[in-house]
Amino acid sequence: MDEQPTKIPSLLRTVEWKDNKVVMIDQTKLPNELVFVTYHDYNQVADAIRTLVVRGAPAIGVSGAFGMALAVLQSKATTKDELISDLKKAKEILFQTRPTAVNLAWGLEKIMNVANSGNSVDQIKELVINKSKKMADEDIQINKTMGKNGSELFDNNDTIMTHCNAGALATVAYGTALGVIRAAKETGKNVKVIATETRPIQQGSRLTAFELKHDGFDVSLIPDTAVGYTMANDLVNKVVVGADRIVRTGHVFNKIGTYQVATMAKQHGIPFYVAAPLSTFDMKSDAKDVIIEMRKGSEVTGIGDKKTAPDDVNVINPAFDMTPPELISGIITEKGVATPPYDESIQKLFEAN
Numbered sequence: 001m002d003e004q005p006t007k008i009p010s011l012l013r014t015v016e017w018k019d020n021k022v023v024m025i026d027q028t029k030l031p032n033e034l035v036f037v038t039y040h041d042y043n044q045v046a047d048a049i050r051t052l053v054v055r056g057a058p059a060i061g062v063s064g065a066f067g068m069a070l071a072v073l074q075s076k077a078t079t080k081d082e083l084i085s086d087l088k089k090a091k092e093i094l095f096q097t098r099p100t101a102v103n104l105a106w107g108l109e110k111i112m113n114v115a116n117s118g119n120s121v122d123q124i125k126e127l128v129i130n131k132s133k134k135m136a137d138e139d140i141q142i143n144k145t146m147g148k149n150g151s152e153l154f155d156n157n158d159t160i161m162t163h164c165n166a167g168a169l170a171t172v173a174y175g176t177a178l179g180v181i182r183a184a185k186e187t188g189k190n191v192k193v194i195a196t197e198t199r200p201i202q203q204g205s206r207l208t209a210f211e212l213k214h215d216g217f218d219v220s221l222i223p224d225t226a227v228g229y230t231m232a233n234d235l236v237n238k239v240v241v242g243a244d245r246i247v248r249t250g251h252v253f254n255k256i257g258t259y260q261v262a263t264m265a266k267q268h269g270i271p272f273y274v275a276a277p278l279s280t281f282d283m284k285s286d287a288k289d290v291i292i293e294m295r296k297g298s299e300v301t302g303i304g305d306k307k308t309a310p311d312d313v314n315v316i317n318p319a320f321d322m323t324p325p326e327l328i329s330g331i332i333t334e335k336g337v338a339t340p341p342y343d344e345s346i347q348k349l350f351e352a353n
């Protein structure tokens with residue numbers, strides 16, 4: 001693995017295929033350093049997903065696909081069957097990394113399908129690499145279309161709250177929730193952003209505040225505990241967040257704390273929107289079956305390397321929570337905006353697909 005600090009480029013591209021290798025921003029180092037890492041082995045990509053070098057549902061979906069592209073290059077297979085068997089092994093290792101964001105399974109499945117359609121080892125290799133690159137390019141296009149669809153829900157002079165990071169850094173580029181905010185600004189609306197810090201690992205302060213400042217947005221950072229205060233004092237007009245998984249009933253799984261933000265928005269009559277591509281929808285599972293990733297206690301008992309709690313304290317550290325459909329004003333996608341009742345409107349988005 002190479003590691004290179006770089007000057008900040010004007011457009012952040014979170015994950016990229018370059019010279020038959022995967023290059024990604026090491027998000028664990030932000031905001032202090034912008035470091036790009038280069039991987040040539042799918043096991044390194046699996047580690048990067050597990051350790052949050054890359055995170056955010058669409059970004060890990062594409063990273064999983066790029067991991068599979070590395071796997072075809074690493075394989076010594078001489079027959080189609082051997083190559084498919086190597087790919088299945090890589091798929092399992094990549095799939096085991098994080099359980100909640102459905103985009104990972106979606107990305108891996110797309111690659112397996114394309115691999116199965118090939119006839120020879122060489123053809124499969126070419127198909128898999130081209131498909132993963134295409135998925136990365138499509139992610140940006142989808143985010144832009146989603147942004148355009150969502151921007152119409154926002155008005156001039158709105159102050160928009162967002163939670164966690166659903167920006168360029170959670171996707172290949174442009175972002176989902178932050179993509180909607182970008183699109184609102186691009187259509188000439190003067191919008192301000194309030195970013196929640198997002199404990200325990202602070203994607204809001206480390207990533208969203210970094211990304212929005214980098215791109216010239218008016219952004220204010222608040223501790224998670226100030227969500228109620230800012231809403232009660234008319235400092236927020238609307239909320240938009242991303243999602244890691246949305247089931248067909250409109251239950252949204254997103255970063256821990258999203259449920260609190262949505263509940264508080266309902267209490268204050270503030271519209272609460274979710275922005276996510278169709279690849280984030282899981283039309284098969286019920287909300288009760290979705291696995292919430294539980295993460296290590298040290299994320300809560302310290303901030304970075306600094307300890308902020310006694311050694312032996314028990315910790316409960318779920319990475320995601322579920323926001324029920326009755327708290328959600330609309331779900332913005334690249335195919336349009338779903339509104340209640342979600343079981344009907346989500347189904348229609350897929351029929352239009």
Ligand code: MRU
Nearest residue numbers: 055056057164166170242243255
């Ligand atoms: O644990 P993370 O950082 O991978 O979780 C990401 C989120 O929950 C984001 O808020 C997001 O909305 C999903 S990605 C657009």
